[in-house]
Amino acid sequence: MSKKLYIETLGCAMNERDSAHIIAELEEKESYALTNNPKEADLILINTCSVREKPEKKLFSEIGQYAKVKKQDAKIGVCGCTASHLGDEILKRSKSVDFVLGARNVSKISQIIHQKRVAWVDIDYDDSTYVFSQNHHSALKGMINISIGCDKKCTYCIVPHTRGNEISIPADLILQEAKRFVDSGTKEILLLGQNVNNYGRRFSSPHRAINFTQLLHEISQIDGLERIRFTSPHPLHMDDDFILEFAKNPKICKAIHMPLQSGSSEILKKMKRGYSKEWFLNRVEKMRSLIPQLSIGTDIIVGFPTESEEDFLETLDVLEKVRFDTVYSFIYSSRPHTEAHYWLEEDKVHLVDEEIAKERLNRLKDRHKEILAEDNAKQIGKIHQVLIESFDMQNLFLEGRSDTNKLVRIKDKESFVGSLCDVRITEVKGAQLIGKLA
Ligand code: SAH
Numbered sequence: 262m263s264k265k266l267y268i269e270t271l272g273c274a275m276n277e278r279d280s281a282h283i284i285a286e287l288e289e290k291e292s293y294a295l296t297n298n299p300k301e302a303d304l305i306l307i308n309t310c311s312v313r314e315k316p317e318k319k320l321f322s323e324i325g326q327y328a329k330v331k332k333q334d335a336k337i338g339v340c341g342c343t344a345s346h347l348g349d350e351i352l353k354r355s356k357s358v359d360f361v362l363g364a365r366n367v368s369k370i371s372q373i374i375h376q377k378r379v380a381w382v383d384i385d386y387d388d389s390t391y392v393f394s395q396n397h398h399s400a401l402k403g404m405i406n407i408s409i410g411c412d413k414k415c416t417y418c419i420v421p422h423t424r425g426n427e428i429s430i431p432a433d434l435i436l437q438e439a440k441r442f443v444d445s446g447t448k449e450i451l452l453l454g455q456n457v458n459n460y461g462r463r464f465s466s467p468h469r470a471i472n473f474t475q476l477l478h479e480i481s482q483i484d485g486l487e488r489i490r491f492t493s494p495h496p497l498h499m500d501d502d503f504i505l506e507f508a509k510n511p512k513i514c515k516a517i518h519m520p521l522q523s524g525s526s527e528i529l530k531k532m533k534r535g536y537s538k539e540w541f542l543n544r545v546e547k548m549r550s551l552i553p554q555l556s557i558g559t560d561i562i563v564g565f566p567t568e569s570e571e572d573f574l575e576t577l578d579v580l581e582k583v584r585f586d587t588v589y590s591f592i593y594s595s596r597p598h599t600e601a602h603y604w605l606e607e608d609k610v611h612l613v614d615e616e617i618a619k620e621r622l623n624r625l626k627d628r629h630k631e632i633l634a635e636d637n638a639k640q641i642g643k644i645h646q647v648l649i650e651s652f653d654m655q656n657l658f659l660e661g662r663s664d665t666n667k668l669v670r671i672k673d674k675e676s677f678v679g680s681l682c683d684v685r686i687t688e689v690k691g692a693q694l695i696g697k698l699a
Pocket residue numbers: 273312313417418419420454455456493495520522560561562591592593594595596
């Protein structure tokens with residue numbers, strides 16, 4: 262009988278991809294099978310995120326809960342960004358943890374599970390050319406890492422500390438992985454990196470010159486691949502060439518995540534984002550002029566140290582002008598090993614009052630809800646191309662994502678799962694669109 266693996270994945274798409282790698286490695290090399298019940302697992306893994314303080318703090322109570330319910334001989338491993346960040350300390354603080362594996366060291370998973378009470382968190386480790394085992398289960402959508410780490414030093418962000426410097430994965434490996442996905446039935450590929458459009462700036466060994474725009478073009482030539490998405494691009498690197506390829510390549514979905522962080526050029530400077538409010542709006546305008554139906558998502562931090570009401574109004578102004586389709590918004594959380602954290606420690610800046618930050622976050626969320634309701638209502642009668650991903654047997658509807666990344670439900674038959682269908686929108690419920698096959 263195969264051993265059972267339970268894995269909990271927190272954080273961003275990079276962590277989801279790392280978990281997929283871990284699962285594939287353990288299935289192939291160590292004969293594990295996935296379970297969604299920690300009580301029957303032989304190995305429990307927590308793939309952690311440390312981008313904000315709260316989830317990181319919850320880690321130890323979570324370990325305690327798993328330790329209570331686990332089988333007697335089951336092991337517990339902590340992986341991901343908090344593993345990189347806290348390393349050995351996790352072993353010191355919790356006797357229940359068997360090993361700690363950093364976000365940069367995922368390729369060593371099948372070795373570390375045989376070790377006792379070790380922490381492998383080598384931040385300089387380079388697994389950019391490691392070929393991970395392939396997941397055998399065919400899936401409509403696949404994720405591919407195109408780079409590891411991040412070279413930016415945004416002053417609020419712990420990621421460069423947890424994932425190390427940025428290295429691009431060789432283009433041939435990416436193309437091979439994409440072809441393997443397509444051969445097993447995958448229709449849509451999501452390219453991943455902390456800063457995807459910086460692709461090609463540094464490889465670990467000599468490589469032909471290639472940038473993100475060229476990579477997108479090469480991937481799109483794979484026969485049988487229908488859709489390409491990517492996340493996250495950095496607004497600074499969205500040059501005209503990229504925008505033209507994005508607009509004219511029919512396989513690239515017309516949805517983009519553009520992390521704004523703040524609408525105030527002053528705050529953006531303090532965040533070291535490298536662009537201004539005007540540049541961000543200019544890029545949006547250029548893309549919208551070529552792709553009127555473009556859907557734009559974003560990340561926003563409120564309450565970055567020194568953010569004034571005027572700064573925040575600039576953020577609201579960008580929201581009014583861009584009318585984002587999705588907004589992930591967060592209150593600033595001070596993270597160790599970041600520049601802003603040192604400014605706070607040295608009293609050079611102060612935190613925005615918590616109540617004020619909460620009030621700003623609510624204002625932002627409320628206004629975005631109104632915008633979304635107004636814009637979604639305009640979708641009624643329009644036709645969207647939807648990749649049908651699943652069929653709900655109980656309620657008898659199909660579900661999928663439009664080219665513009667909106668969740669769409671359709672009352673129809675199961676047989677359409679896996680197809681790209683034109684759907685006419687008839688109704689809107691919150692962020693969800695409901696329609697009929699056109
Ligand atoms: N590489 C991506 C972001 C990765 S982190 C980019 O450049 O946008 C994901 C999101 O978490 C960020 O976009 C940011 O909005 C948020 N975030 C990062 N550090 C944070 C902090 N210290 N406090 C609050 N939110 C933070």
